[in-house]
Each structure stands twice: as C-alpha cells, then as structure tokens.
Amino acid sequence: MKPFAALLDRLIYTPSRNAKVALIAEYFRQAPDPDRGWGLAALTGGLDFKGVKAGTVRGLAMERVDPTLFAWSYDFVGDLAETTALIWPERLSNRAWPGLSEVVDRLSGAQRSEAPEIVADWLDTLDATGRWALLKLITGGLRVGVSARLAKVALAAYADAEPAEIEELWHGLEPPYTELFAWLDGDGPRPSLEDKPVFRPAMLAHPLEEGEIAGLDAAAYVAEWKWDGIRVQISSRGGETRLYSRTGDDIGRAFPDVLDHVTFEGVLDGELLVVIEGEVRPFNELQQRLNRKTVTGAMLKKYPAFVRLYDILFDGREDLRALAFSERRNRLEGFYARAAPRRMDVSQVVEFRDLAELEALRVSSRGTATEGLMLKRQDSPYVAGRPKGLWYKWKRGPLTLDTVLMYAQRGHGKRSSFYSDFTFGAWRSSPETGEDEVVPVGKAYFGFTDEDLKHLDKWVRDHTLHRYGPVREVERGLVLEVAFDSVHRSPRHKSGVAMRFPRIARIRWDKPPGEADRLETLERLIE
C-alpha cells in the first residue's frame, strides 16, 4: 500500500504527462507482485468495491472524532475522504501496512456488514497519506488525472515495450496481470489471446498539410468522408463482443443497441454515430450517450447509435491486417453482404477525377455531419499507430471568430510562470441591463508560438483587473482571432454555446475590442 499511496499523492499534483509516466513506471519498479498489478487495475479503472460508500466512511469518522470538529474540518477541507484521512486519530502502531492485494482480497471476500470494521482497522494502521489513498481507492474514482491509456503507456515505458503491444494484449487479461508483468520482465511467455474479443491497436491518419496537397499522387488514394462521430472498433470472438474506443477503452456498456445484435466473429473499424432514419445527427447528440456507464431506454430511443464501417481487421479468425486497403475493402463489402449486421453500414467511397474536384467536394460539405475527407492509399496495410504517408485526414478549413480576452490562467510545468490558458468572449447585450457585455464562449491554451506567449503574458500582467488564485481577469482590451471546428448549443455554458476544438489563430493587437464579433454571429454557425 505504501508505494501506491505515495504514487497517488504525487500524481494528483503532477500536470505533465511525461512526469506522470515516469512516476507510474517507478511505481512498477518499486511495488511487488501482485500488488503492482492491482495498482495497475486501479489506475485503469478496473477495480470496484461495492461494500464501501461515502456514508460508511462518514460513519467510521463519527465514531472516532468529535462531530462538531469534524463538521468544521470538512467545511475547511471540502472532501470527505480527505477530511477523514487527515482527522483520523493516530495511534502509535508497529503493525505493517496492508498490501494492495490484501485490501482487494479481504474486501471482495467480506460481507457488506463486515467491511466497515475491516476498513477501520486499516485506518488505524496507516498514516494520513495511506488513509487518503485507501479511502480514494475503495470509495471509487481515484481522480488523479491518469487515463487508462496513460497507465498503459507508463507500463510500456517501464518495460521498454511498445504501447501497441500492451494494448493488443490488454483486453484478454485480468487483474492482477501477473502473466503480463512476467512477460514484460522477461520471466514468462507472451500471454495468449485465443478466444478473446481483444482490442487491436488502431491505425490513425495524419492531417494533410496545405503544402503536401500538390505533391500527392491522387490516383493511388481512395477517398471517404470523415464522419463526425468517434472512431470505434467492434471485436467479436468466442461468443463475446466488445466495443472499443480508438484508444482501447471498452465503451460497450453504453451501446447495447449496437452490440446486442452482433452474431458474427471478427474485428471491424468504424465510426460511431447517432443515426435517425438514415440521417447522421450532429456530434452533439452522440455526446449525450458518451461517458456513461449505463444507458436508459429513453436515451436509446432518442439517440439511436449506429456504426459506419471503414475497415475490417479480422474476418472470422482470419487476420487481414497485412492485406492492401483495396483488398480489405472488398473483404469488408463481402462480409457486410454475408453477415448483414444491424445498425451498421459500409462507408461510401467518394468518387473523384482529380484533387480539384475533391477540394470542391470538401468545401461544399459544410453543414453535413462530416469533418472533411479521408484519403487512404489503396495499397496500405492496416498498421497500428500513425504511419507516415498511408492515410490522411483532409479537414475542412476551420471557422473563425474575433473574440475578446477575458481571463488568463497560469500554465503548468514549463509554462508555470506564464499566463497561457485563455478564456475569451463575444459581445452581447446583457439580458439584465441591456448594456453591451462580453460573455465567455471558450477557452484555449494553444495555437500560439513561444514568442506570442511572451507578449500575451506581458499583456495579461499589465492589464489585470482582478486576481483569483492562478487566474487573472483582464481589461476587455485585446482581440484574439479564434479558430474552431464547429459550435453547438450547450446549456452548461453561460453563453449557451460551446466550441469544438478552439485554438488561437491570431492575436489581433491591431483590432479595437469594440469591433470583435457578437454572440449572435457565433449562434448562426451552429450546425
């Protein structure tokens, strides 16, 4: 438990991805088996303790601590698990800390009614950091800013392996991943994937840069629409089917409407969309179904899911990844005709004579549920990662808006002495007073050079109105031209709209803020 507690305690404060990877890799070096495997499971969201809830924790604290003092402390600290961890009366104890595997074993084997006593006993043994980590672990949700993907990247870094190799094995394995660690340490064979619907690392596209277009041998490529949903992989084998995001997260539980009808074996690559009566709905509607563990009947009805198939990696158990794209495409069409899967279709090939025609198609596609075009070399095998020269995404030019800088926040790591996260707004007339005001429409922390950043930072420091911790509110005096891919309605934002993928395109030092755009202009761009 000690290395794991120390790890969580560092991760929660560590903003940089590289530093997180280094910390987790160090943990895999320090912690013994099978503890480190359980630690890996906790970081990848694979642990769930049912018997211990926030109420249990509060109850335990109340037995040990003056309730008035607890209430004041909770007010001050703001987090129940942390308050309990900090306030728990310490006893001098020479007992050894429980290992992570002991925690998992005892809690999963215990009756619900026994859990509080077991936990209290551990709290008596641990120190404040240990208590905090234990309570975070067993009440669910570590929230230390580590995705499952990052934990696997760190595991790869630990073993000097390719993340794709771990990804490929991942979904066939279970905590505490002892065979996986043994293989990575060179102490065992590669774990077998027979009969398991595992994730196969996805092939990704490069953005097509302006300068590359002319040199492209158009005849070697096939074009498809780039649909505006999320890339997914359907993997089915041995009677089990999984739906994975392109990073290998299992998102299937929220999409029974796609998975329940799968009767085939194979691995397919496609775009998850909301489709109603043959029409692809805006991304915003798909958003309603993402990041959920379960889904209601009403949601299934209102936002029915659908997969538009791009590629086939396995037909049955036959691995097709080494074949050329054009051959896989034939196999995909053949498979589709044979299996006739419900809530799926095959992505259309876009016919074109030359790049000029393709360009015209790309530009005219605004207002459809696409983000632009995909170009895939006809002879490209299916290669994990982002290989050069095989697949391109050719997005439509972004939308832009002239906005007014409102707030700036200090960055992290190398940028920690710079104000580098910018919130910007558009003009509107205030619903209360009728006077013109700036209302926030988005936030961006990239799109500018280091040189720009120095100037922005200086401007922020020289024009501060208020300071709130790491945030400064600035005078409405600087116009930022912001580029973004699309805009949609969002009741969660004060302005009622949210941009997709905003970045700073230009700093308009020259432009008077009064001439920046109005909110109505942005609202007209909603698709």
Add this chain to the structure above:
Amino acid sequence: MTAPKPESWIEVRPTGLYVRPGDFHVDPTRAVGRAVITHGHADHARAGHAAVAATAETLAIMAVRYGAEPEQAKQALLPGAMLSIGDVSVTLYPAGHVLGSAQVLLEHKGSRVVVSGDYKRRQDPTCAPFEPVPCDVFVTEATFGLPVFRHPDDRDEIAKLLNSVRMFPDRCHVIGAYALGKAQRMIALLREAGWDRPIYLHGALQNLCDLYRAHGVDLGDLRPATAGQKGVPRDDFKGEIVLAPPSAIADRWGRRLPDPVVCMASGWMRVRQRAKQRGVELPLIISDHADWDELLQTVEDVDAPEVWITHGREEALVHAITATGRRARALSMVGYDEEEGA
C-alpha cells in the same frame, strides 16, 4: 490580596494587545510608542515604533528589514532576564518558531500572562526550543486550529523531496519558502539529511541567510540563483535545489529555472486542495507553527486555567479547550498574516 484579573490590565485595541499598567503593546499591528516584539515576521514586528524591546536576534532581523531606524530606542533582552516596564515585569522565553523568537511573560501584581506569539514544538536546528511557562492566561494563535492539521515528521518530508530530485534529474526543484525562518530551516534540514550540494537562493533570501550564519547557524554552500541569459533557463540548475519566496516562483523570475518541480514548504500543504490551488507539484508539510495536537498539548503543559486565542481557527480551538474544563476566549484580532512562516 488576590491578583487582578488579566482582562482588567490587558486589553485588545485596534493597535493590538495593549498592556495598560506598562503603557506598551505586544506585537502591535501598527506603529505605537512602546512595543515588545515576539519575533521578526513582518506582521508581528512592524516599523516605526518609538521604543522596542525584543531579543537581540529579533532586533537584528528588524534592522535587516527596516534599516537602522535611528530614532528608535532599542532594548535587547536575554531569555529569562526580567525587565520592568511601568508596573509590569516582562520576561522573554524561547518560542521555537524562528531565530530569536520569544514568548512574553507579563507579570502584574501576581497575575501572570504569557503571550506566545507564534511557536512550534518540533525540534528545529535553527532556533532555541519552546519552553513551557506556567501562567494564569496563555495567549496563543490558532493558525492550524483544526484537527486535520497534524504535521508529519519533517525528515519524511525532506526524504520525499530528495527522492523526487533523484527521480527527475533533468528538472530543477524550486522550493517556495518564506524568507525568515522557513528558508533557513529547509536548508538546515537538507544538510541534516546529507544534501551537501550547493543550494541556490533567490536574492530576497540572501540577507536573512547571512544573518542566520552570523548567529552561528551553519547552512553550508549557498549560491545566488542569478539569471543566465535573459529569459533562457539555466541548464546548470538541472538536478539542483533552488529556494525562493513563493511569490517569485510564479513570477518572471521563475523562467530561469529548467522545467521546475514547484515545491512549497508550509503547514497548509496538508490540505490537498490548497496545494493544488497554488500550482504546487510537490507539497512539503513543514511548518513553523504548532499543529492541532501541539496546540492542545501546549495548553496542558503551561496548565493555564484560561486561554486567549488571537487569530486563526479560533472557534474549533475554543471548543476543544473548553471540553477539557478550561476557559477559552477568541480575541479575533486582525492584522496577523496566516501565510508568512506557516
């Protein structure tokens, strides 16, 4: 004859704690005629008093901060030596907070009041340890007056820091530490833990480190963390430890540091949200104040039937002291800073 009640001769004024029969203040929050000063932190030791009595170290610290103040009458007091001011005898005892820090024992017609200023109970290589002084009223602060504040062993915190330095050899560890007390204690603790490389200092820390050395505190090899080329991080700081006032780290000064791990040494670092808000990447829970257990233990040690609490989380401490059968009262004084030296 029974001794007068403490509240009959000591009062809380907007200027601070006023001792009427001696016509002086203890740690006044603005310039007054005569002041007894517990220690050199800026919120306790202000400039401009006509007459000041304090330890020689505190007077020296004030001279570094405010210049010579030639108009001012100064009286250096040795710990344990009694001074009469009007109808009050004043004796200083070590408070264990920073170099020269003292508690003030005030005696008037048999009534004994100890004003403790800021204090801590942990061992600190840079100053004399706290001495409990029995009294009728113990006056204490309550910066960490909640039971969530329990400072861990400072050696474990230093080990955490050195472990991080080892893990990230290409980065520089910059520690936010207040100029008086915390900075020197951090250096001394690092030396105790065996860190014998040079430690680099922001310019604002230099004078007080020199003063500590002049008072016999060994701080080892200290070097100025001066800029290299303007705005270009100094590569030779990789793997090194740099100390700076917390405000400087977020400022442009911080840019000379190569990919810094921002650390902060303070009792506030016990609460994660506080550490996160300040953009700290490695919090070090090292405080020059008493934690919750030590506040209560100190009240037991001085065995005062009554406790006055100047500022901080007063209501919680009043609640806990009252529960032990003593009287406790919140003075709710304003003008004391809860960050400096915390």
